[in-house]
Amino acid sequence: MADATQNAADIAALDARVASVEALVNTPAIEEADTGTHYQTSYTYFYVPAAKGSTATSADDSGLGAFLRLGGYSDVETASITSQTATSYFPEGYLSDRGDAAGSNAETAQHAAGPAPSTSNGILLACDGRILVKAGEEMYLESKKYRHKASGTYDIKATGKLTADSDDQIEIKSGRNKNVSVSAGNGTGDFDLNVKESTTKINGNDFKKTTGTTRAVHHGATETYFLGGKLDVTLAGTFTLNTGVHMLITAGLFGAINISASLSMSVFNLGVVGIDVEFKNTHINMCTGEVMVRGVSTESTAAESRLAAIENNISTLSTGTAALSTKAASIEANQKAIQADVGNLKADVRNVLFV
Numbered sequence: 001m002a003d004a005t006q007n008a009a010d011i012a013a014l015d016a017r018v019a020s021v022e023a024l025v026n027t028p029a030i031e032e033a034d035t036g037t038h039y040q041t042s043y044t045y046f047y048v049p050a051a052k053g054s055t056a057t058s059a060d061d062s063g064l065g066a067f068l069r070l071g072g073y074s075d076v077e078t079a080s081i082t083s084q085t086a087t088s089y090f091p092e093g094y095l096s097d098r099g100d101a102a103g104s105n106a107e108t109a110q111h112a113a114g115p116a117p118s119t120s121n122g123i124l125l126a127c128d129g130r131i132l133v134k135a136g137e138e139m140y141l142e143s144k145k146y147r148h149k150a151s152g153t154y155d156i157k158a159t160g161k162l163t164a165d166s167d168d169q170i171e172i173k174s175g176r177n178k179n180v181s182v183s184a185g186n187g188t189g190d191f192d193l194n195v196k197e198s199t200t201k202i203n204g205n206d207f208k209k210t211t212g213t214t215r216a217v218h219h220g221a222t223e224t225y226f227l228g229g230k231l232d233v234t235l236a237g238t239f240t241l242n243t244g245v246h247m248l249i250t251a252g253l254f255g256a257i258n259i260s261a262s263l264s265m266s267v268f269n270l271g272v273v274g275i276d277v278e279f280k281n282t283h284i285n286m287c288t289g290e291v292m293v294r295g296v297s298t299e300s301t302a303a304e305s306r307l308a309a310i311e312n313n314i315s316t317l318s319t320g321t322a323a324l325s326t327k328a329a330s331i332e333a334n335q336k337a338i339q340a341d342v343g344n345l346k347a348d349v350r351n352v353l354f355v
Helices: 002-025 075-082 092-097 106-110 301-354
Strands: 030-032 037-039 043-051 062-071 122-127 282-285 290-293 296-299
Touching: 062 075, 075 106
Parallel strands: none
Antiparallel strands: 030 037, 043 062, 062 122, 282 290, 290 296
16 A cells, blocks of 8 residues: 555656646747757856855856856846946957946946847857867858957967958057067068058167068169268179269268279269369379379380380481571571672772772
């Protein structure tokens, strides 16, 4: 009799549990579907408290352990505003966009699912630990606006190509006194820059090291202004080709020191100099063959030919002078003969007058 009574009690308890499950399944909030659970409430969530209470109820549970809300904003989010724990549930970027950094405005919770509190449905995921996501295949993330903040290090690593593409501006900034480094294959790759206009502002020193050939092509004007000293050191050959007008204006002292050979060719050279002071050890004129060393002038073969021609002219002039002297002597002898004849004529005249 006792066993029968116990069996009847167990059957009654089992029927009660079945009835309870049936009542839960048949409620409007939940409908079973072929692929999962269909919720007809405005929201549903999964909540794991940070501190579990000592009783079997949730009345004494507290803190955020992990929270996942699906649908519209929930009572948990509304309660976080009054308990001043909203910063544990909502990201800092969202609170900043709402203008409620402390999370004390009720509208912050009401708009957590979207711009329309009564119809917007979203997802809120928050926890006090790690979030780990791993996909064996592709991962797609698409949103109207995306804001990501990391309170510590933020690393992105790809074994393939990494592309950042924007239809608007792209801005990269570092913290104060913090560096920005770009390395192409640790010095083995190329860096390509294709822009319409480039502006570089350097508040300190600028250092550039190139171990290969540097090529620059300018299709427009180039203007360079130096407001300080300038030093150019070239340890190899230099070639400059200028097919236009080249003008150099020096308002101060201009000095040039050339300790190597120098070659200059000019079709026409016009110079206007107020005072020209020049110190030369050796000067060679290839056209005339003249060589001047420290102010003493000597002549090469071409100059010697010119000197020989001058000497021939002098010799010819000397010969002409000698001939002229001979003619002068002859004229002088004739003059004396004429004077003798005149003397004889005077004597004859006297004899005629006084006879």
